[in-house]
Amino acid sequence: MNAFQRMNTALMVDEARQIFKVSRQAFVDPDILEAERMRIFDKCWLYLGHASELPKPGDFVTRQVGGRNILFARDAKGILRAMFNTCPHRGAQVCREKHGNAKSFQCFYHGWVFGLDGALRSQPGEASYAPDFKERSTSNMQHVPRFETYRDFCFVCFDRNAETLDAYLGAVKEYLDIVGDQAEAGMTIVGGTQEYSMRANWKLLTENSIDGYHALTTHATYFDYLKATNGGLVPVPLEGAALDLGNGHAVLEYKAPWGRPVAQWVPMWGDEGKREIDRLYQGLVARFGEERARRIALFNRNLFVFPNLVVNDIMAVTIRTYYPHAPDFMTVSAWALAPKEETDWARKYRLFNFLEFLGPGGFATPDDVEALEQCQRGFRNATEAQWNDISKGMGKDIPAYDDELQMRAFWSNWNKHVFAASA
């Protein structure tokens, strides 16, 4: 145990003096990463995927979640299954494709065949095994200890004794409802995954994903671009609030000048777009009344679900999750979420909008990657230059979207988890 861990905290907090600092060791120390693996990623509910990715029986995806290889499949009865992608026989990964549709899964090593639910169906040389071998649960592919869903968002948890997903999400559900309510027929993941990486600590992306403060400086060229589009912006000021949702979750909810496919029109979208956006908006009013329709349509939300899920309902809707591989390296996966039955026009403009800002080829995300990697470089000085400051807005009753309350919510919960055993 190093000196840092003996402190039993990574935070320096003094509410009265509006001080909230985070030790930069939390971004560089390999022992901290090890503690995060055991006390956060092995304990918390983690996003696996969206039910719409597996529309038909036999559909599957393979995915890394919390360091595990998961096989996520819809079985013959239509039930979603989350299994460890490892053969109960000798351990090989059973499914080696990223996605597809299958009638069964066969481990190529010795030829064991499993049903879509992971149950062993046959293995070469069955006569040499005990008569009841196939009836033993240990002969089947192992399911994750906990698998639960909320409005098609599918989560796993590796802690058998964890609270329910429903309890874990708590106040987050209200915001997932707002996303889910955008479409009467439900939401779907659009084809195409953005998979990228950053040479930076994973917690930097948590902070960045819910950081309203950096928008105007880091993303200056994005706003330049919107101004140049001649009708890409509407006269709506960037303003709104940050909320601590408990359990380390947080959200920013704010108005912004960019177009939203559900449903804030910008002149660039023309008359066809205006008719479409008006139709969508009236649909929301009919289903939810004026007040909720306004909230769904005209407000943006950057939602953070502890420890590593981001659902940003901004100029498009993106789902993003990320994992550490080393203190200074993370991988990121991001998807676009859209109404199942939206028109070709709306889908096209949604995706066009998405790429303006989001993703590693967008006009904004590459600059976020740069910022986070530059922070990580800065942390090389952590032995002497020791602290990050996230005190912005501490004195306010209702912190603004560009204050740092949401980061304090994350870090307080992170600190509780990581130092739980030694506290």
Added chain:
Amino acid sequence: MQDITRADVEDFLFAEAELLDEWRLPEWLELFTEDAIYYVPSTDVPADSSPDKNLFYVADDRFRLSERVKRLMKRTAHAEFPHSRTRHLVSNVRIRSRSDSEMEVGAAFITYRTKDGITDTYFGSNRYRLVAENGRLRIREKRCLLDSEGLRTQGRVSIIL
């Protein structure tokens, strides 16, 4: 388009690579027609996918491509300030088909990008639709098909591939 040889196409693509490596992006943009598109699809969708239905990394029409160039020439394009150094290698050039007005060209590429002591490699194939305008070749479509699984470890496509 019938009298254009592979050597003509190679000269054109090598010149394009040079403009990119020398960060002469406004000149590079002039290689494109007014209705041009520049695509970098995500790596888990079919090569001929449409960005109207699938999430790409980059799906620029001519206007957005010109804005991308403007952006990259600014100090506030932080990912590329100071500019990274790049080398675009173009190989395996092939005329895949041609009509009177247009030709389809395929070319393999390896692009190195180095910045801050880290060198990343991008590799794949570029599919072009080329036209002749006023006796000069122009790009109507450039579709950059990455062979890597996603952008790990490159992390971004902040340069033009």
